[in-house]
Amino acid sequence: MIENRDNTENYDEHCSVNMTDNKYLLETEGCIEERSQILIEFNDLSYSACNRNYRCSEKHKQKQILYSVSGHLRPGRLTALIGPSGAGKSTLLNIISGLKQSNLKGSVTVNGAERNVDIFRRLACYIPQDFVLLPLLTAKETLYIAACLKLGFPHTTETRKYIVNEIANRLGLSSCLHTPVGKLSGGEKKRLSFGVELITNPTVMLLDEPTSGLDSAASKQVIDLLHAMAQTGRTVVCAIHQPSSQLMSKFDDVIVMNQGTIVYCGPQIDIYDTFKRANFVCPQFYNISEYVLEVVSGQRGGDLDQLHKISEQNYKNAQVQNQYLKNKKAAIMSGRLTEYPEEDEDGIPMPGRYSVSKWRQQKVLLCRAIICISRDNTMTKLRLAAHVIVAFLLGLVFHNFGDDASKAQSNISCLFFFLLFLFFANAMPAVQMFPTEAAVFLREHLNNWYSLQSYYISKVLSDFPLQILCPTLFLLISYCMTGQPFDVNTMMKVWLVCTLLTILSQSFGIAAGAAFNTQAGTFLIPAMNIPMFLFAGFFIKLNEVPEYLQPICTVSYFRYAFEGVLEAIYNDDRPxxxxxxxxxxxxxxxxxxxxxxxMQSSQFYVIVLALCAWILCLHVCIYTVLRLKLYVATK
Structure with a gap:
């Protein structure tokens, strides 16, 4: 994939590493230029979320999460967002990052100008608490694929490799570059998640609980890294739950939240004095973060109303001091994105929202999907092995039943089991594996890596070879061993029906995995398909089904698959x-x-059309579910 190589770049004493042959190379270790530094201010932000038990239109049923909060996030400083659980820390980060835009009142400004969400999200990165990565890719592949999707023109393959190597060296990932993500330690995964977002050298970094699940040593390493990034001129903010005294000393600014309000917003060194003026005196050698949480939760004596007033006055004073940044670069949000030509390295026009063209998105995503499929023991290796093993088992049990008139009923059962196995062997692994991939898709799409269309096309194309190979291997063994007729026309018809059913079953599994979690999907696939099995014509003849249940027979894809296989095997030309x-x-x-x-009711082409119609409907459902998830994720 990516080879480490020596580089001959010049190192500046304080700032960036610059490649002499590419002036557009994003700095991996350097200072953010003063003109590009970003001051974020939010004023009177109020946010309400819909109660799941009621419609969003019922305003009195909405839950208020933020109540007219105001504050600022300054460049060149590491800001801690602390507060008890449920205080609104993650919600505030989601709003600042632009992920949540509905049911929102108030304003967010960047260097004094109203924020343009689309442009801001290209300059900022948001790293959630559960930063899902594909476990089958190595750390190096994860970084390089991110670089291919996030770095368009004028970056070349060489500059992308260079940036990946520099980021890996800086984050201490050089020793685990060839380790699969699923085998990395918690600290390594955290640092890798930073590296993925550092690809584009973001000016703003928003992190939700970056130390969760880490031990004290790994937590210190993460906070030290964030502090170093902030010193280069970035605006770095992280929500953190009860940091130690050692970690607290690394933060330059602190925002204290409680029940949707901001209690304090200012420098970390001023917390003692501010709280003391409101009669909250922190004991000597006491962790200030613990004391602050005790104060806002009402466990300490003092005047909370006075503390609010003092904090508001301090914030107004800070607004005056921040005026210099607003005046220097108020037009950054419209100017910075026009420095690059509007086409990628292939000469293809580049859309404004994404860094690379849709054609390049599809190529990179298809390559990534093929790598994951080739390494997936469940969806690929175990799945292929299961098809071969079960095919031999059926061949032994129903050996040469195909041309034996005395065993015709048993042969029909064998053919029905063909379909039953192909469905469950392809639907169940899909519902088990897709939720993880869907979580990665949501994060990457919302961060403007690629479009939904590019992802979906690459997903369909990457799965197609395996959807052909599995039923082909299965039928080559089971069809021959069970003694079915060796007629080319018959064999092709059976293969076509089984292949269509395999594609349909995997599509059903993906739809269930995308719409529900793994547990619900695993339950719903058998439950929803029992009627399809029951009305397929095997357990009960189609003419014996009550008239009011006939519509189920009409829509049952198992009925069409079973009928198609029987009509192919027992055709009119067979002796x-x-x-x-x-x-x-x-x-x-x-x-x-x-x-x-x-089973003499449908023509074979009607059967094929019915199965294709079901496949099309399922893909429409999958696409709709993903689109709906994207919509819900921004609410």
Missing amino acids: PLQCPTREPCFIISSQQILKYLN
Whole structure:
């Protein structure tokens, strides 16, 4: 994938590493220029969320989360956002990052100008608490693929590799670059999540609980890294739950929240004096973060109203001091994005929202999907092995039943089991694996890495070879061993039906995994398909189904698949079946078998069209679910 190599770049004493052959290279270790530093101010922000038990239109049923909060996030400083659980820390970060825009009152300004959300999100990165990464990629591949999706023109393959190596060296990931993400330690995963977002050298970094799940040593390493990043001129903010005294000393500014309000917003060194003026005196050698949480939760004596007034006055004074940044670069949000030509390195016009063209997005995503599929023991290796093993098992159990008239009923059961196995062997792994991939998709799409269309096209194309290979291997073994007719036309029809059912089943599993969690999807797939099995014509003949239940037979894709296989196997051109037993065989012709099962109602092309229609409907459902998740994620 990516080779480490020596570089001949010049190092400045304090700032960035600059490649002599590419003036646009984003600095991986350097200072953010003063003109590009970003001061974020939010004024009178109020936010309400819809109660899940009621409609959003019912305003009295909405839950108020933020109550007219105001504050600032200054460049070149590491800001801690602390407060008890449920104080509104994550919600405030989501609003500042632009992920939540509805049910919102108040304003967010950047260097004194009204924030343009689309442009701001290209200059900022948001790292949530649960930063999901694809476990089958190595750390190096994760970084390089992020670079390919986030760095368009004028960056070349060499500059992307260089940036990846520099970020890995800086974050201490050089020793684990070839380790799969699923085998990294908690601290390494955290640093890798930083590296993924540092690809574009963001001016603003917003992090939600970056130390959660880490030990004290790893937490210190993470905060030290964030402090170093802030010193380069970035605006770095992280919500953190009860930091130690050692970690607290690394923060330059602190915002204290409680029940949707801001109790304090200012320098970390001023917390003691501010709280003391409101009669909250922190004991000597006491962790100030713990004391602050005790104060806002009412466990300490003092005047909270006075503390609010003092904090508000301090914030007004700070607004006057911040005026210099507003005057210097108020037009940054409109100017910085026009420095690059509007086409990628392939000469393809580049859309404004994404850094690379949709064609390049699809190529990178397809490559990533193929790598994951080739390494996936469940969806690929185990799945292929299961198809081969079960095919041999069926071949042994139903050996040469296909042309034996005395075993016609058993052969029909064998054919139905073909379909039953192909459905569950492809639907269940999909519902188990897709939720993780869906979480990665949501994060990357919301961060403007690629479009939903590019992701979906690459997903469909990458799965297609395996959807062909699995039923082909299965039928090559089971079809021959069970003694089905060796006629090219018959074999192709059976293969086509089984392949369509395999594609349909995996699409069903992906739809269930995308719409629900793993547990719900695992339950719903068998539950929702029992009617399809029941009305397929195997357990009960189609003409014996009550009239009011006939519509279920009409929509059952198992009915069409079962009917298609039977019509292909027992076609009109097939000679009479053999009867090796001494006793007479009552059913020896294909027409008699189909008539007995009431399977002479649909033409084969109708069966194929019905299965294709089901596949199309499921893909529409998957696309709609993903689009809906994107919509909900911004609410």
